[in-house]
Amino acid sequence: MQYIGRFAPSPTGPLHFGSLLAALASYVDARAHQGRWLVRIEDLDPPREQPGASRQILASLEAFGFEWDGEVRFQSQRHPAYRDALQRLLAQRHAYYCDCSRKQLLERTGSSRYDGYCLLNPPLSESSCAIRAHCEAGEIHFEDSIQGPRRYRLDDCSGDFVIRRRDGLYAYQLAVVVDDADQGITHIVRGSDLLDETPRQIQLQRYLGFAEPRYSHIPVAAAPDGQKLSKQTFAAPLDNKQPLPALIQALEFLGQAPDASLHDGTPGELLSWAVVHWQPARIAPTLSKPAPLD
Numbered sequence: 001m002q003y004i005g006r007f008a009p010s011p012t013g014p015l016h017f018g019s020l021l022a023a024l025a026s027y028v029d030a031r032a033h034q035g036r037w038l039v040r041i042e043d044l045d046p047p048r049e050q051p052g053a054s055r056q057i058l059a060s061l062e063a064f065g066f067e068w069d070g071e072v073r074f075q076s077q078r079h080p081a082y083r084d085a086l087q088r089l090l091a092q093r094h095a096y097y098c099d100c101s102r103k104q105l106l107e108r109t110g111s112s113r114y115d116g117y118c119l120l121n122p123p124l125s126e127s128s129c130a131i132r133a134h135c136e137a138g139e140i141h142f143e144d145s146i147q148g149p150r151r152y153r154l155d156d157c158s159g160d161f162v163i164r165r166r167d168g169l170y171a172y173q174l175a176v177v178v179d180d181a182d183q184g185i186t187h188i189v190r191g192s193d194l195l196d197e198t199p200r201q202i203q204l205q206r207y208l209g210f211a212e213p214r215y216s217h218i219p220v221a222a223a224p225d226g227q228k229l230s231k232q233t234f235a236a237p238l239d240n241k242q243p244l245p246a247l248i249q250a251l252e253f254l255g256q257a258p259d260a261s262l263h264d265g266t267p268g269e270l271l272s273w274a275v276v277h278w279q280p281a282r283i284a285p286t287l288s289k290p291a292p293l294d
């Protein structure tokens with residue numbers, strides 16, 4: 001089976017050290033397995049996007065020496081595929097319309113966890129409704145190649161999750177599963193902040209008859225206060241003029257030990273070294289690690 005990996009950033013801002021880790025680990029793992037590596041821009045949520053961010057992200061990837069295969073895919077161009085998947089889920093009763101507002105839910109249950117009300121009491125009209133996937137009873141387990149075996153229960157209606165929002169936007173969970181399957185992704189390497197999203201994605205893959213990719217969740221880089229580095233916590237954008245120091249720090253964060261002679265090379269040389277010397281077993285099996293200090 002040919003290995004196909006991917007990096008799937010959301011264009012909510014420029015790349016930062018945390019996103020570099022996901023790009024680097026997914027790229028090097030793919031190339032070390034003679035695999036393909038695809039880039040997919042997850043531009044599903046225009047209100048959260050920053051103008052120009054997609055262009056900036058691709059420019060950073062190039063400056064950092066990453067070479068992707070094929071055309072970059074944009075999720076904004078993929079709405080018909082998401083609509084088809086939704087229709088299938090609705091027709092098979094794996095999904096249902098829901099018009100509960102957060103406020104109603106809170107008043108009814110005292111919590112924001114969904115109680116399955118609309119599964120039993122379908123809304124009279126489907127307009128301005130969200131669509132939720134209904135979770136099957138039972139356990140979902142998978143073996144993460146870094147974090148080890150993971151077991152989850154998504155059942156009891158509280159697990160029913162939104163796959164199309166009330167405002168008509170498709171949710172990440174649906175789009176990611178549809179595109180990973182359509183692009184034939186076999187291996188997903190990404191940050192551990194998405195580890196607990198994985199069982200929902202597996203649930204959708206089962207409903208839609210898609211193959212389950214192999215998952216590897218790398219530790220996320222934590223800011224000194226323990227928070228994940230993210231655009232929201234104002235992690236500094238990558239400096240495209242100086243890719244080498246950040247690439248070296250990122251490889252070290254992933255437990256790899258680039259030798260000093262590489263410090264004067266090009267990003268492409270460093271990446272080639274990383275592919276040849278890749279030791280995924282040296283990635284710490286933890287959910288987060290302190291980010292390197294500058």
Ligand code: GLU
Nearest residue numbers: 008009010042176190194
């Ligand atoms: N677009 C998601 C993000 O930037 C990542 C999706 C994924 O790797 O599954 O957080």
